[in-house]
């Protein structure tokens with residue numbers, strides 16, 4: 001009997017072997033109640049189906065906020081959304097993926113972080129292709145958030161002292177990212193390595209991994225990075241980012257990094 005089918009309360013079924021049904025006292029009787037079925041299903045779900053990993057992707061900008069715009073008019077908001085959709089396509093088989101925006105509209109920075117916290121994401125990744133004035137093309141930079149308060153937050157409770165040795169005040173929610181710095185750095189390393197391996201060429205500038213105050217990351221209660229996949233203000237980067245193959249490669253590289261992170265922290 002399948003436990004997934006509704007069963008009438010106190011329903012009785014006889015097991016038959018071939019044409020002859022077994023009679024009492026050797027008659028086997030199975031009695032199922034709806035309560036039993038619900039309980040069995042709950043146990044089954046909680047024991048055999050672990051929570052799927054959750055990734056929240058944040059395509060930067062949107063709506064009136066174009067982000068950087070390339071010399072021939074390609075907007076950062078468009079590139080970021082294309083990459084996010086592509087990553088979702090690649091990762092949906094293995095984890096739950098949500099976007100902070102699914103189309104071309106504006107979302108406040110604080111609301112982007114709130115989406116990641118709402119879904120209790122395992123990873124929050126903000127996607128950008130911002131402006132810059134590099135002579136060479138396609139520089140990849142991976143940022144993670146840092147602030148003094150963030151560093152204090154990552155210390156053991158007894159050692160939480162400010163820069164002058166004064167015990168730190170209770171942490172505001174805005175600095176929660178500091179609790180995740182160690183795993184965030186691992187995530188940043190994987191994303192940077194996969195992206196540079198996929199996109200690297202002699203002309204490529206490696207912007208490296210950088211620590212900076214990032215408004216969109218600082219309230220994220222999970223490992224979180226911001227990725228600049230290129231610099232649209234440079235004609236060479238804009239030309240590359242117009243190619244669907246490059247968008248696909250970027251998405252593939254970030255997806256591989258996320259998979260590697262999940263195998264490190266299952």
Ligand SMILES: [Zn+2]
Nearest residue numbers: 060067128130
């Ligand atoms: Zn941007």
